[in-house]
Amino acid sequence: xxxxxxxxxxxxxxxxxxxxxxxxxxxxxxxxxxxxxxxxxxxxxxxxxxxxxxxxxxxxxxxxxxxxxxxxxxxxxxxxxxxxxxxxxxxxxxxxxxxxxxxxxxxxxxxxxxxxxxxxxxxx
Amino acid sequence: xxxxxxxxxxxxxxxxxxxxxxxxxxxxxxxxxxxxxxxxxxxxxxxxxxxxxxxxxxxxxxxxxxxxxxxxxxxxxxxxxxxxxxxxxxxxxxxxxxxxxxxxxxxxxx
Numbered sequence: 128x129x130x131x132x133x134x135x136x137x138x139x140x141x142x143x144x145x146x147x148x149x150x151x152x153x154x155x156x157x158x159x160x161x162x163x164x165x166x167x168x169x170x171x172x173x174x175x176x177x178x179x180x181x182x183x184x185x186x187x188x189x190x191x192x193x194x195x196x197x198x199x200x201x202x203x204x205x206x207x208x209x210x211x212x213x214x215x216x217x218x219x220x221x222x223x224x225x226x227x228x229x230x231x232x233x234x235x236x237x238x239x240x241x242x243x244x245x246x247x248x249x250x251x
Numbered sequence: 252x253x254x255x256x257x258x259x260x261x262x263x264x265x266x267x268x269x270x271x272x273x274x275x276x277x278x279x280x281x282x283x284x285x286x287x288x289x290x291x292x293x294x295x296x297x298x299x300x301x302x303x304x305x306x307x308x309x310x311x312x313x314x315x316x317x318x319x320x321x322x323x324x325x326x327x328x329x330x331x332x333x334x335x336x337x338x339x340x341x342x343x344x345x346x347x348x349x350x351x352x353x354x355x356x357x358x359x360x361x
Contacts, residue, residue: 166297166352173254174289174297174340174352187348190252223296230285230303236344237287237302244296 129153131224131242139218139249145211149224149242156200156207157182162235163200163207164227167220168244175220179227179235180207214249221246255280255341255353262359263331271356273324273341279351281322285344288317288326292337300339301326328358336360 135147149163156163164179178188180198188196192211200207211218221244227235256274263269273280273288280286286304289297299308301317304324314329324343328335341353 173355174342176342176350176352179348189349228302232285232344234344234348236285236350237299237342238289238297239299239302239308241296241298 129226129240131226131240133222133224133242133245135245135247137246137248139214139247140251141215141249142213145209145214145218145222145247145249147209147222147224147245147247149207149209151205151207151226155202156205157202160229162227162229163198164225164235164238165198165209166223166225166238166241167218168223169217169220172220177209177211177222216249219247219249252345252349252351255343255351257339257341257353257356259354260357260359262361263328264361265331265333267331268327268329269331269358270328271326271339271341271358273326273343273353275322275324275343275345275351277322279343279345280319280324282346283344284319286317286319286324287342288315289340289342290335290337291340297340331358331360333360 130152162179165177197210224242225238226240288301291297305317
């Protein structure tokens, strides 16, 4: 069974870059049934999709963060990563990595496995 | 890209049925058959309940069902159980490789 685990700093200063890594086990990031996604949830608020990456490097991002975000996949380490620059307090959230699965479509449409989440606080 | 609209809360007694609505627009829920639903217990990661509007992954109890009409998708829990108390989120494909979640609904078992 697919398992995902987020890792990275829990505290980031304003204007700096948030970096998280998701380690995938139980399958390969090169599985062509999946993109790999980041989803975040500010405290007490709703889920927000950040972006998704295919093992080939193809990415798509939420327009709300597109100018600040980069998601990449590392097939050699079976991981994928999130970088979000110029962070503010509004970026404080639990960040989840998830598998983003294809259905009867040419694009992924649902998130079937999730990591446990990593709380990242933006504060000086 | 506005969030899909869900009721803030719904409640029911054990054994009853409850439904959660998820209202979008012609550009997301109204256009695509790619609505999914997630259950999130406090302090936990979301769990997939429904995908492609009405399909259940293996292991999800049959009391969870999904449907869609026009711009509104719905999740129904038939035979509510105490362990169903959680937050529920819908999500829809919104075209141009983008995805939008709902505002979330807290289900309370009375």
